[in-house]
Amino acid sequence: MELAGSSAIVTGGGSGLGEATSRLLAARGLKVTVLDLDEVGGNRVAKEIGGRFMAANVTDPEQVVAAVDAAVADAPLRVVVNCAGIPSLARTVGRDGTYGSAHDLDAFRKVVEVNLIGTFNVVRLAATAMSHNEPDADGARGSIVNTTSVAAFDGQIGQVAYSASKGGVVGLTLPLARDLGVVGVRVNTIAPGLIETPIYDTVPNPAEFKDRLAKDVVFPRRLGRAEEFASLAWELLSNSYINGEVIRIDGGVRLPPK
Numbered sequence: 001m002e003l004a005g006s007s008a009i010v011t012g013g014g015s016g017l018g019e020a021t022s023r024l025l026a027a028r029g030l031k032v033t034v035l036d037l038d039e040v041g042g043n044r045v046a047k048e049i050g051g052r053f054m055a056a057n058v059t060d061p062e063q064v065v066a067a068v069d070a071a072v073a074d075a076p077l078r079v080v081v082n083c084a085g086i087p088s089l090a091r092t093v094g095r096d097g098t099y100g101s102a103h104d105l106d107a108f109r110k111v112v113e114v115n116l117i118g119t120f121n122v123v124r125l126a127a128t129a130m131s132h133n134e135p136d137a138d139g140a141r142g143s144i145v146n147t148t149s150v151a152a153f154d155g156q157i158g159q160v161a162y163s164a165s166k167g168g169v170v171g172l173t174l175p176l177a178r179d180l181g182v183v184g185v186r187v188n189t190i191a192p193g194l195i196e197t198p199i200y201d202t203v204p205n206p207a208e209f210k211d212r213l214a215k216d217v218v219f220p221r222r223l224g225r226a227e228e229f230a231s232l233a234w235e236l237l238s239n240s241y242i243n244g245e246v247i248r249i250d251g252g253v254r255l256p257p258k
Contacts, residue, residue, distance in 0.1 A: 001140040001240060003078055004029030007071040011058050011122055012084035014041030016197035017147065020226035021081050021233050023049055028234065030079060033071040035064075035122075058084045058118030061125065068129050076133045080126045080144045081233050085115045087199075088162040108161040115165035119146050120172060123187070131183035141184035143237045146172065150193045150248060154255035166191075170246050177244035186243040188236040193250025196223040218252030 008025045012018035013034035019041070026032045026049035034053045036042035046053035054070060056063035071077045088111040094101020123144055130142030148169040155163030169189060176187040194213050200223075203209050214222050232249050236242055 001078065001136045001138070001143070001238075003143075003238060005031075005075055006078035007031045007033065007075040008079035008081070009033045009035055009067060009071050009077065009122070009126060010081045010083060011035045011118075012082075014038040014043075014045055014053075016083070016199070017192065017195065017226050017229045018081070018083035019045050020230040021083060022046075022051065024227070024230040024234055025079065025081075026051055031071070031074045033067055033074075035067050036084070058082075058122050059113050061121060064122055064125050068125050072129050077126060077129050078133060078142045079237055080122060080142070081237070082119045082122055082144070082146045084118060084122075085147065085165075086111060088165075089158045090161065091158050092160055103160065108164075111161040112165045112168065115162070116168035116172075119169055123172075123176060127180050127183065127185050130185050133184075135184050138240060139184045140186070140240060142186075144176075144180075144185060144187045145233045145236050146187065146189045148189050148191045148246065150191050150250050150253065150255060152191060156255050157258040173246050174244045181243070186240070188242055188244070189246045190229060190232055190236070191246055191248045191250070192224065192229055193217070193248065193253045193255075194223045195226060195229060195249075197226060216253050216256060217250070220251060222251070224249060224251060 008030040010018050010022045013022040014036035022032050022034050032051035034042045034046045035056050042053040054067045056067050090103050092103045133141040135141050149166040151159050151163045152166040152170045173189045
């Protein structure tokens with residue numbers, strides 16, 4: 001499937017993994033719609049790559065449809081990369097052992113809503129648009145890459161909501177690939193490990209914190225780079241025989257309990 005000249009949507013495209021992916025796709029000749037709630041970052045990236053920014057919540061069907069329609073107006077939508085997501089850190093039982101200090105249920109719902117339901121919302125609507133594309137010789141009409149996390153497999157203490165939401169994205173992968181095969185859309189998922197993104201620069205002593213994180217990485221003994229994630233995303237998007245797969249990119253790390 002020829003991707004150059006097609007449209008692409010990257011959720012969470014205003015920073016981190018999404019930004020690196022948006023930049024690579026634009027460099028490969030795609031018309032990129034950067035979808036993010038961060039208007040400053042989203043507009044900056046879109047301007048720098050010659051793309052479009054659209055402020056949208058991935059859980060909002062109307063906002064996602066507007067982004068999909070805008071992308072389709074530029075060129076056939078053949079690529080979606082879902083990078084939007086939120087973190088979470090809370091133990092299931094509070095220190096004082098009271099019901100009130102147990103993991104907040106609304107907080108759990110929000111993480112699942114954004115990371116899992118938001119991912120599915122974008123996939124179902126984007127794939128619907130892709131189903132109208134002219135197929136290539138293999139019958140291919142589009143390719144989707146979702147983002148989970150190694151926390152889906154190695155969830156640490158306090159990551160119960162995050163790991164559950166990301167585990168759900170893993171669980172989506174094969175049935176989505178099977179569902180969407182009939183319309184010629186492939187679905188794969190990347191499970192990044194410890195990737196250096198701007199979120200780590202918000203903690204005290206960022207360099208020391210990153211070095212501490214990297215100690216569990218097998219090789220190379222460092223944090224991953226967003227550009228390495230983007231490179232893998234491109235391979236999954238462009239390699240027509242990879243489908244229904246979840247691939248870790250983590251330097252061999254297996255996260256300890258804490």
